[in-house]
Amino acid sequence: MKRSLPLIILGLLGLTPLLGLSSYIMHILIIFIMWSVIGMSWNLLGGYCGQVSFGHAAFFGLGAYTAGILYHHAGMSSWWGLPFSIVFVAGFSLVIGFIVLRLRGPYFALATLAMGEVLRVSAENLTWLTQGDMGIMLQQRTWVGKVQYYYIILGIAALTFFLVKKVIESKLGYYFVAIREDQDAAESLGINTTFYKTIALCLSAVLTGVAGAFYTNYMGYIDPKVVFALHDISIVTIMVVMVGGVATYWGPAVGAVIMILLAEVVRSIPKLGAAHHTLFGVLLIVIIIFLPNGITGDFGRLKKMFGLRNGADVDKLKRLLGFGRSSS
Amino acid sequence: MTAPQVEVLLQTLIAGLLLGGLYALIGIGMTLIMGVMKIINLAHGELMMVAMFIAYWLFTLLQIDPYVSVFIAAPVLFVIGVLLQKFLITPVLKVDSILPENQVILTVGIGMVLSNLATLLFKSDYRSVSVEYASQAWYLTDYWKDAPIELSLSFAWAVSFLIALVITAVLWFFLTKTDTGKSVRATAQDLHAALLMGVNVNRMRMLSFGIGAGLVGAAGCLFIPIYYLYPALGGQFTLIAFVITILGGLGSTVGAIIGGVILGIFESMTATYVGMGWAPVGRFVIFVAALIFLPGGVASLLRKRRVGK
Numbered sequence: 001m002k003r004s005l006p007l008i009i010l011g012l013l014g015l016t017p018l019l020g021l022s023s024y025i026m027h028i029l030i031i032f033i034m035w036s037v038i039g040m041s042w043n044l045l046g047g048y049c050g051q052v053s054f055g056h057a058a059f060f061g062l063g064a065y066t067a068g069i070l071y072h073h074a075g076m077s078s079w080w081g082l083p084f085s086i087v088f089v090a091g092f093s094l095v096i097g098f099i100v101l102r103l104r105g106p107y108f109a110l111a112t113l114a115m116g117e118v119l120r121v122s123a124e125n126l127t128w129l130t131q132g133d134m135g136i137m138l139q140q141r142t143w144v145g146k147v148q149y150y151y152i153i154l155g156i157a158a159l160t161f162f163l164v165k166k167v168i169e170s171k172l173g174y175y176f177v178a179i180r181e182d183q184d185a186a187e188s189l190g191i192n193t194t195f196y197k198t199i200a201l202c203l204s205a206v207l208t209g210v211a212g213a214f215y216t217n218y219m220g221y222i223d224p225k226v227v228f229a230l231h232d233i234s235i236v237t238i239m240v241v242m243v244g245g246v247a248t249y250w251g252p253a254v255g256a257v258i259m260i261l262l263a264e265v266v267r268s269i270p271k272l273g274a275a276h277h278t279l280f281g282v283l284l285i286v287i288i289i290f291l292p293n294g295i296t297g298d299f300g301r302l303k304k305m306f307g308l309r310n311g312a313d314v315d316k317l318k319r320l321l322g323f324g325r326s327s328s
Numbered sequence: 329m330t331a332p333q334v335e336v337l338l339q340t341l342i343a344g345l346l347l348g349g350l351y352a353l354i355g356i357g358m359t360l361i362m363g364v365m366k367i368i369n370l371a372h373g374e375l376m377m378v379a380m381f382i383a384y385w386l387f388t389l390l391q392i393d394p395y396v397s398v399f400i401a402a403p404v405l406f407v408i409g410v411l412l413q414k415f416l417i418t419p420v421l422k423v424d425s426i427l428p429e430n431q432v433i434l435t436v437g438i439g440m441v442l443s444n445l446a447t448l449l450f451k452s453d454y455r456s457v458s459v460e461y462a463s464q465a466w467y468l469t470d471y472w473k474d475a476p477i478e479l480s481l482s483f484a485w486a487v488s489f490l491i492a493l494v495i496t497a498v499l500w501f502f503l504t505k506t507d508t509g510k511s512v513r514a515t516a517q518d519l520h521a522a523l524l525m526g527v528n529v530n531r532m533r534m535l536s537f538g539i540g541a542g543l544v545g546a547a548g549c550l551f552i553p554i555y556y557l558y559p560a561l562g563g564q565f566t567l568i569a570f571v572i573t574i575l576g577g578l579g580s581t582v583g584a585i586i587g588g589v590i591l592g593i594f595e596s597m598t599a600t601y602v603g604m605g606w607a608p609v610g611r612f613v614i615f616v617a618a619l620i621f622l623p624g625g626v627a628s629l630l631r632k633r634r635v636g637k
Contacts, residue, residue: 046427047426047427050426050427052427052429052432052433099616099620102620103619105428105429106367106368106429106432107574107619109368109429109432110368110570110574110615111615111616111619113567114567114612114615114616115612117567117608117612118608118609118612118613121605121606121608121609122609124605125603125605125606125609180426230563231440231563235436235440238433238436242433246425246426246427247426275444275448277440277444277447278440278441278444278445278448280437280440281437281438281439281440281441281444282437282441284433284434284436284437284440285416285434285437285438285441288420288423288425288430288433288434288437289416289419289420289423289434292420292423292424292425292426292430293425293426297426
C-alpha cells in the first residue's frame with residue numbers, strides 16, 4: 001500500500017481536471033504543484049544534505065529568464081526554456097557551488113542569499129539583456145490552456161518526486177544525510193563532501209530552474225522583482241519546506257497547500273493587503289518553536305499536542321499517509 | 329586629474345566616510361549579537377526600521393528632534409531585543425531539530441512580521457522628517473575664499489556621524505572597563521569557560537541582544553534626518569550589517585568599525601563611478617571576496633599584528 005501511494009496520488013491528481021473545475025481552482029492547483037516542485041528541490045539540498053539555501057530565487061529566476069530571453073532575443077518558443085534552463089542553471093550552479101559550498105551553516109545561507117540578490121540587481125540593471133524593470137512579456141499562447149499547463153507541471157512534479165525519492169533511497173542519499181549530520185565525520189570516513197554537496201546543489205538548482213522556466217510559460221510575464229524576489233521566492237521556498245516537513249517526501253506538498261491556501265484566503269479578504277506575509281511570518285515562528293521539523297516531520301508531536309490519545313488508530317493513519325521522517 | 333575630478337573623488341570619499349560611520353554602528357550591533365549568540369540576526373534591519381518609525385512619529389506628533397529621540401528609541405529597542413531573546417530565541421535554542429539553521433530562519437520570521445506589520449499599519453509610503461537642518465551644509469569656499477576646489481559637508485550627515493562616534497566610544501568603554509561588559513565579552517569568547525567562571529550566560533545573551541537592538545535603534549534615529557523611511561527598508565540594512573560583520577570579523581567591535589568604513593567608502597565609490605543601481609552588487613562582491621579571501625575578517629589581520637581585540 002505504502003509503496004504504491006505516490007502512484008495513487010498521481011493518478012488522482014491526473015484525473016482532477018476531468019471534474020471540470022473553474023479556471024481559478026485550476027490556477028491554484030497549478031501554483032500549488034509548482035511550489036511543491038520548488039519545495040521538493042530545496043528539500044533535496046537543504047533538508048537531506050543540510051545546506052540551507054536562502055537564495056533559491058536565483059535558480060528560479062535564472063530558469064525563468066532563460067525561457068524569457070530565448071523568446072525575446074532569439075524568437076524561440078519559450079518552451080525551449082525547459083531544456084535550456086537545465087543546461088544553463090546546471091552550469092551556473094557548478095560555478096556558484098565552487099564558491100559557496102566551502103562555506104558552512106549560516107555563512108552558506110547568507111552567501112546564497114547574496115547570490116540571489118546579486119542576480120536580482122543585475123537583472124534590473126542589464127536592461128539590454130533582460131529589459132530591466134520593464135520585464136519580458138510573452139505573446140505566443142495559442143493552444144495551451146489551464147488543463148494543459150496543469151498536466152505539464154504535474155509531469156514535472158512527478159519526475160521531481162521520483163527523482164528525489166530515487167536519489168534519497170540510493171547510496172547518494174545516505175551520503176547526503178551523513179554530510180548533514182556531521183560533515184567532519186563524513187569527511188573522515190572518506191566521503192568527498194564537496195563533490196556530493198555539489199551534486200545536491202546542482203540537482204536542486206536544476207529542478208528549481210525548470211519550475212522557473214515553467215513559470216515564464218504559464219504567467220507569460222516576468223520581471224526581476226518577481227522571479228528573483230527574496231521574500232516571495234527564496235523565503236517562501238524555505239517556508240514551504242519548514243512548514244510541511246524538513247527531509248520528508250510529502251512535506252513540501254503539505255507545506256505548499258498550507259501556504260497557498262493561507263495566501264488565497266487572506267487575499268480574498270479585502271483591505272488586508274500585506275497581511276498574508278505577516279501571517280506567514282507568525283506561522284513560521286510558531287512552527288519553528290513548536291514543530292521544528294514541520295507538520296509531517298513532527299506529526300507525532302502534533303498528535304500529542306491535540307491530545308489524540310488513541311495512538312493505534314493515528315499510527316495506522318499516519319502509516320497509511322506515509323507521514324513521518326523518512327531520512328532512511 | 330583635473331580639479332573637478334579631484335573634487336568628485338574627495339567628495340565621494342567624504343560621503344563614504346560619513347556613511348561608513350553610521351554603517352559601523354549598525355554593524356557593531358550585529359557583531360555583538362553574532363559573537364555572543366553565534367546566530368545571525370536576520371531581523372536586524374527590521375529592528376532599525378521600527379526605531380525609525382518611532383523617531384518619525386515622535387517628530388511628526390510631538391515635534392521631538394530625531395537626535396533627541398535616540399534617547400527614547402534606543403531604550404525601547406533594547407527592551408524589544410531582550411523580549412525577543414527571552415521569549416522566542418532562547419526556546420528555539422533548546423529545541424531539537426534536523427536543521428541547526430532554525431534560529432536564523434526564526435529571525436527571518438520575526439523580520440517578516442515586523443516589516444509587514446509596519447506595512448499594514450503605515451502603508452508602504454516613503455516618508456521623511458522635514459527638519460530644517462536636513463538641507464544645510466558647510467562649504468569649503470565659505471572658509472577658504474580662494475580654494476581651487478569646492479567641497480561640501482552636510483550638517484545632518486556630520487552630526488549623525490559624530491553621535492555615532494560618541495555611542496561607539498561609550499560602548500567600547502562599557503565592554504572593556506565594566507564587569508558586565510567583560511562578562512559579555514567572556515561569553516562571546518568561550519561560552520563554557522564563562523559559565524564555569526560564574527557568568528550568568530543567559531542574562532548575558534539577553535543583554536547582548538538588547539544592546540545590539542538598542543544600537544541599531546540609535547542608528548535608525550541617526551539615519552532618519554538623512555534618509556527616507558518605508559516599511560521594507562529593513563532587508564537592505566540587515567544585509568549591510570551582515571556584510572560589515574563578515575568584513576570586520578565575527579564579534580570584533582574594532583573590525584566592525586573598520587568594516588563599516590570600508591563598505592561606506594566602497595559603496596559611494598561604486599555609486600559615483602559605476603552607477604547608483606550597482607551599489608548592492610558591489611556590496612555583495614565585497615562580501616563574497618571577504619568570505620573567500622579573508623575568512624576571519626579585518627579582525628584576523630589586526631590580531632596578526634597584535635593590535636588589540
